[in-house]
Amino acid sequence: MNKDIATPNRTRAILEKYGFSFKKSLGQNFLIDTNVLRRIVDHAELTEESGVIEIGPGIGALTEHLAKSANKVVSFEIDQRLLPVLQETLSIYDNVKIIHSDFLKANIELVIQEEFGEMKDLMVVANLPYYVTTPIIMKLLTEQIPIRGIVVMLQKEVADRMTAAAGTKDYGSLSIAVQYYTKAEKVMTVPKTVFVPQPNVDSAVIRLTRRDDPVVNVENEDHLFTIVRASFAQRRKTILNNLVNQLPNGKQKKEVIEEALKSANIDPKRRGETLAIEEFALLSNILLELF
Known part of the structure; x- marks a missing residue:
């Protein structure tokens, strides 16, 4: 056999x-x-x-x-x-x-x-x-x-x-x-x-x-993935819209989110799918401090 x-x-x-x-x-x-x-x-x-x-x-x-x-x-x-x-x-x-x-x-x-x-x-x-x-x-x-x-x-x-x-x-x-x-x-x-x-x-x-170490340095991994999931919640929406609608208290903190995107040098009109992982990491670290 x-x-x-x-x-x-x-x-x-x-x-x-x-x-x-x-x-x-x-x-x-x-x-x-x-x-x-x-x-x-x-x-x-x-x-x-x-x-x-x-x-x-x-x-x-x-x-x-x-x-x-x-x-x-x-x-x-x-x-x-x-x-x-x-x-x-x-x-x-x-x-x-x-x-x-x-x-x-x-x-x-x-x-x-x-x-x-x-x-x-x-x-x-x-x-x-x-x-x-x-x-x-x-x-x-x-x-x-x-x-x-x-x-x-x-x-x-x-x-x-x-x-x-x-x-x-x-x-x-x-x-x-x-x-x-x-x-x-x-x-x-x-x-x-x-x-x-x-x-x-x-x-x-x-x-x-x-990888020996993750590809980017983030202050808080859970927070990074929360930001990432929120950014892709509705693919056709801009990153600003998604973050405002998906993050806890996002609507009340719209200005804070806009400020974070500006600090990370990310156009609020971009969609989540255009952001590299390095940009998400930077945005996550900034939002962690501001939120």
């Missing part, structure tokens, strides 16, 4: 053996192309010293390739029906641990301490369930989890937003949040045909490389 899990025939045989039916609510789309899997793993630049966290291993197609390249792989699987499947498909790899848990509710710091010990090089590599992509990535970034980076397959549209530059239609608060913490690159696009079942959307793989 073909050793690779991710061939159409082997995948079909495994699914039939276990009578597995896909749950739409869990966003289950399994990869059936070994070349795509190899390229994903290549982009993670793993060594024999690397530890890998995977989210949503499915039947183990990507897990298998990670196990061959890394020191240890810890995979989070929410669907109990897949546990016996994974036990069989990954039985020859003694460096894989499956945790039956919702990644979003898991204490990742504790898992890292218990499973990876002194390991210095940690990566997150996954074919993410598309319905929870953004919460998963934001958890990894905002909880300051000690990883070198993230290489994940996700919906192309979300990848475009995470990697977008200022002034483009895809640029928004998600772009700024991701790029604040990481260097974001879209490294490949992936056709629908390499999945079972085929998703309705195109996919892409992004690589997020953790």
